[in-house]
Amino acid sequence: MAGYYKLDKEVWDGALAGILNTYRVFAPLKGVKATDYECIGEAHIPDIVYNHPKPVIPLKTFFIPIKENVVADTAGIHPTIIMGIPGCDLAALDLLDKFFLDEDYPDTYYASRRKHTILVGADCHLTDTHCHCTSYGLNPYPEKHHDLSVHVLNGHVWLSSHSEKGAHLLSGILDSVSFESMDEVPLEIQHVRQQQKRELEKRNKRLPNYQESTDAVVNSEASVWHSYSRTCVSCGACATICPTCTCFLLIDRPGFEKVRQLDACQYPGFERTAGGEDPLKRLDNRFKNRYLCKYLYRPEKYEAMACTGCGRCIDACIGKIDKNELLVELTK
């Protein structure tokens, strides 16, 4: 099913209505303040927001929910489609898969959700203030892990498949509708991609790249962490909202059941031991740990990036701490 398939928007909307009979579909909808994934019904189809920058919640939330009973529940066997996933969130799956699908201890809950979910990637035709994927060698369009991609441009829809799952879904859609097709990435798509990429590069000119960020964090002076962490209230929003932060805690429930609940190194006591030792007791150490984890520890161990440049942690910070400003300051 290689190639790009062009459909009328109404034809696509009709096909989507059919898909809703078989799949649970999540798609970005415009809310009061932001655009985020919602579980949609037929009535929502015309309101789906296409090619918007990242939704509020990161993709990880679908695979490692905030809270899940990992002994009793039967997870995610409902076939699910997630639409409108930006390239940065898809790139985060590099790390998530390494964590949760590792050969020795595969997490069956994660695995089953991954298996039963079709990922529909979306090019970003707009960018948010803090988006910086291009600084880390990524692009504002999906490049891996997506099964299908959907572009809505100039009143029509371009579909392309990128996996067996995607090809299967796509051929089902194309069976009953009329379409045009192209082998190469259509020019109109290429054009928007170039434009968005240039825009991001221009905006983030001052930002160090990944390796430079790593070096800067490793060679940093203690005073920077001290001053930047001053307004941190240890709320953990930066980690909760981050597509690559995966830390969790197992909570016991009767019947030898366990609830896996998202946790974060930013919460006090994360590393406290019974003897009272707590390497991350001090706010500045805790704050710095997140940067060390993202720019040094995870990439070194997993050969995968632990920051995909989505910018969510900057948007989410109550203390108005700007990760990128900090990195710029470190590389000055």
Added chain:
Amino acid sequence: MAVNGNIYRPMKAVVEKVIDESPLIKTFVLVPERAFSFKTGEFIELTLDGIGEAPFTPSSSPLIKERFDVTIMKAGYVTELMHKLEPGAVLGVRGPYGRGYPLEKFIDKEVIILSGGCGLAPIRSLLYALIDIKDKLRKVTLCYGSKTPQDCIYKPLFSQLNQIDNFSTLRTVDFADRYWDEHVGVATVLLDHIDIDLPNAVAVVCGPPVMMKYGTMKLLEKGFPDHLIYLSMEKNMSCGLGKCGHCMLGGYFVCRDGPVFTYDEIKDQPHIW
């Protein structure tokens, strides 16, 4: 070790016997529902149903498969409740996890062991494993420290070890009573009382963080190279599987990459003690 099925679900184990080791420490003899084997130094996650889970290193011989011992110090919420358990109680067990002691690297060596408090639990298992290969070892010296004579655990173990030709033991207490006729002072002082054949020696340290720190310093002072000092690192843990992130020691996950590390592997990581 690959696991089939649910990595979070513990198997059950019945408490067969409870042994009082000291006012704060008890040993629980557990009979698991399925065959269970571990390498010495690997740890398990023990669940008190509906209450909590905590990591412990079996303290029994890795050669015995039908039952195993865990020696638990009362240290907080879960361990305190575990201390109330009686024979017949059912616990959950996940594991074994982690990287234990590399016995093959101890062959033809003199093994100096420095241990304190409840740190003797994993060490007892190691000692049983070393007894099994005693003919291939030059010498084993156990230096053990506890707060008071009462806090000194596994009392029969010491006489058992002293009967083996190439094994010897030294004990110290921080605070002696009038019956104590062995050493007095912190555990590390014992290192001054033994002859070490440095070119043929390896050192193993397991105990509370202060002892780990000063013990390691002392061994370095005596000329031990970084890569021959084996440390059991204790960190907060939740999953034991290298996933939850709680046990990070710099870039390492202590639960997967350890808990046994050589000093040269970890010395450059932040906050090791």
